[in-house]
Amino acid sequence: MANRSASPPVHASIGLLLREHARLRRLLEPVLAVEATVGDGAQSTPLASLRLLARAVTRLQSFLSAHARKEEEGLFPPIDAEEGREGGPTTNLRAAHVHMEMMLKSILQETEALRTTPDAVMRLRLKVHVHQLSQLLPEHMEEEERIVFLIARHRLPPAVLKEALARMRGTAASQT
């Protein structure tokens, strides 16, 4: 007799997004490690730290932007069709994508500004933004895993998930 309480298997489309979440968590680590070397006192920040920070943030930014597009163009449309877009579960997630993109741009601008002009206020702003991002990104991914991926697994038919995966792969291909 079939076990009715068993969860449906993880479809390849969700598996792909989960692997990307793991990669995003790994990409956040060097951002935090380098940020910790950026002092918050009156001393100037070593240029090497700022260069490393810019590199780590750029890597995270580019991977996150491609990932968010896969979600918005691949997975979210069938979730919206099921749950409704206005006020539905993807509303907050789309807003968080925009918010994180703005935050990453600010971090890069602040890092760039500090390379030419040591400024304690700018340094503090940079540290606050990195700290906010380090909370927002993991919370965002947990929310997706807890709500949207779960809805996808339990409510979307395999054929719909297959189409979502094809759109995600199309999205990835159009970015290269």
Ligand SMILES: [Fe+2]
């Ligand atoms: Fe997302």
Ligand SMILES: [Fe+2]
């Ligand atoms: Fe995600």
